[in-house]
């Protein structure tokens with residue numbers, strides 16, 4: 188018995204030594220291969236992080252959990268490496284993107300997407316003709332009830348011609364019966380919404396730019412997004428295994444739909460306390476896709492950032508999540524948490540230290556901390572981030 192546990196410790200030591208010897212700055216790494224580049228998502232981690240951790244701490248056919256799954260980076264890597272995976276996120280947009288990124292689109296669905304684009308093109312030609320007539324004082328290019336059903340804020344963020352094309356595209360997507368095809372097209376649609384709006388460029392807070400240049404050829408931009416995604420999914424299909432990926436739009440603080448000690452490895456990347464207000468950054472997609480920005484903001488850990496109790500709520504919520512992670516993970520199995528230290532209220536919050544101490548208190552053994560980004564600014568505002576490695580006892 189003693190020999191067995193000594194062997195385990197030796198193997199564990201070798202794994203950690205191997206990880207520590209790798210270059211984690213990954214400055215020149217290509218990060219948008221396969222389906223990883225489908226849709227922008229703030230504070231994604233680069234796929235090399237889960238890839239290395241999954242290959243070190245799990246085996247083929249194991250069940251992996253990412254309980255803050257975001258845009259599904261862990262899930263894509265799990266599927267390529269033949270691991271089954273569960274992704275959990277409270278954000279409906281995250282769940283949609285993760286689902287589409289891990290779905291291999293087969294030939295018949297690809298054909299349906301091509302037919303969709305051809306048919307959409309004729310609707311757009313018709314719309315553009317009506318828009319010209321409308322500028323000559325004829326009737327509006329689109330019935331006003333369709334426009335009235337849009338989220339009331341949308342008209343402030345787009346030029347009128349852009350709204351018309353987006354409405355035609357979205358209406359046609361809604362009519363697609365095949366959910367796989369519909370979700371694929373919705374992700375392509377959502378990926379465009381910021382770049383064709385009147386926002387200031389770049390990511391981060393959305394602000395209306397009153398001098399935004401006119402945007403046109405929205406259909407062509409949408410078609411290009413679809414074509415790029417089709418190319419990516421074709422690459423992905425050559426490496427994706429048949430492993431099972433399940434996504435839950437649920438709260439990480441309450442993982443009651445996952446059995447005790449049923450997970451072989453946890454690889455996750457929690458929110459950075461108030462640093463990335465997802466509901467605000469993603470509001471254009473949330474509005475267009477019919478999700479509630481305010482419901483999301485309330486349920487996100489670290490979501491409502493301007494409250495005096497933001498740090499206390501974050502620490503309490505993270506503790507609840509860690510307790511759930513401990514419950515669902517098998518004993519002697521590993522849990523890796525990637526986290527950065529945000530600047531909030533004028534000071535840097537050492538979330539790595541908090542998570543480490545908290546995890547130790549509830550019974551995890553802390554094995555190693557790998558830091559990245561200290562010398563090269565790879566993570567924007569966050570700069571340095573940490574991969575914390577724990578064993579469940």
Ligand SMILES: C[S@@+](CC[C@H](N)C(=O)[O-])C[C@H]1O[C@@H](n2cnc3c(N)ncnc32)[C@H](O)[C@@H]1O
Nearest residue numbers: 231232255257258260276277278438439487488
């Ligand atoms: C740092 S991001 C994860 C990014 C992910 N690693 C990727 O590559 O896309 C953190 C995620 O935690 C999610 N989140 C915040 N509060 C949550 C909660 N209560 N339950 C589940 N997910 C939550 C956010 O929606 C966000 O997608």
